[in-house]
Amino acid sequence: MSAVTASIDSIAEPLVQVRDLHTRLGGKVIFDGLSLDVPRGSVTAIMGPSGTGKTTLLRHITGQLRAGFDDVSGSVRVAGEDIARLSRAALFALREKIGFLFQNSALLTDFNVFENVAFPLRQHTELPEVLIRDIVLTKLQAVGLRGAANLSPSELSGGMARRVALARAIVFDPMLILYDEPFVGLDPIALNQVLRLIGTLNKTLGITSILVAHELAAVRRVADRVYLIANGKLVAQGAPDELAREDSPWTRQFFGGEADGPVPFHYPAPDYATELGFAR
């Protein structure tokens, strides 16, 4: 099989396995038979045009959308567990091993930076305060915000909030971290640091990472594998450099930023001239 392909390459023991996923939200088909594997210990990027369901895929992996509960069929397995079959308690137990970085950070506005990072520790452990303090400061140091521990979320810039959310996502040293658009709104310095952090977490702790992103340059620096999703299906996959060189209509349009291609730039609409009243 070629390095760049639109069909699924089976991986011996994937941490995340998606099979024949069909999802319909609000009457719109989001996934139409999507299958993919995320290898353990890898950094995998999910790319695709806006509105193609990348964040929805993350919601499937975390069990926020599940077969049987919603208009969903197919299977999503994480660490061998079928998400659809898990009880709420078992799902919560699994989520303790998953970190999630939200697109808009989703910091708890009632708490300061320190308490936001400490929140999962306080909820799930009986650790002494001194140990919680040490863990939180270690995580904040990793994202360069130890000095901002006493600030409230409203005092943070978008990039700083993203880094605090990242510190919170890694506070339990999870087996899997899901990053939803982690590079949006970051200045080049912060972006570099976040990229380095993703790489470090992956290499030193063996944490599997799935990141949803549009920034090909950043993805090329950190990802081992890219899945390109469009029209509810996997249209290409492979190493970032190989995918960028690939000459399929999908990759050419997406990575070349072309308006014309398999993904229409315009939302379906009646004829332009007719709508403006120029047509005879």
Add this chain to the structure above:
Amino acid sequence: MNTLVRRNWLLNGIAQLGECGLFFLDILVALPKSLRHFREICRQVWFVGAMSLTIVMTCGMFVGMVLALQLYYTLSIFGGTAALGTVVALSLFRELGPVVTALLFAGRAGTAVTAEIGLMRATDQIDAMEMMAVDPIAYVVAPRYLAGVIAMPLLMCLFNALGILGGHLVGVTWLGVDNGTFWGNMTSTVDLWKDIIDGVWKSLAFGAVVTLIAVFQGYNAPPTSEGVAYSTTRTVVFSAIVILAVDFVMTAFLT
């Protein structure tokens, strides 16, 4: 309104009621777990209770004053102004105290709870908790619900106390009703169990339904600014209707 629209409206209403009932069961299940968050419950009692004191006490005072003025006028026609203290107290304990406090509570604390939870939903804070394996019903909803149920009777007691004080101010200090008669008739007629405790039951029921409406509307608010605003309005409208309906039913059973 054509038949189809009317039927959809009815079905949506029934579906909402069903969802609200299931949501209430979720809260009941989560209540024991939420007791772990004792600090959060105290914070919420402060937020919905103590922060409502100004409006409840001020309104209580004015309601008592207006009540004394109106009743004095009516009672004086029959030469019965000596009963002013009794009638003011009974009106407050049995009816006005629980109902007006609940209406004020819905406007002040209910809307705040709906807006707060709705904004938490809109800014992904609720989803973030779910993702951190923290049950938002136990951490966010149940403490607020408990706080509402605890705070409502306490606020009603203060409303009644200030109302009687207002009635005394107008009746005794201004209109010249005898002080001893005012208090004496009141204490000899008002029954602790039949009048005061019945009012407390009503207040507890109002606390339970108003806070349920507030947390339900907030939790299910569409994640947009318009959605949160709409849910906040619905909290006030639904609360007002439900308070008066529950009041009628409880009054029918308690009297």
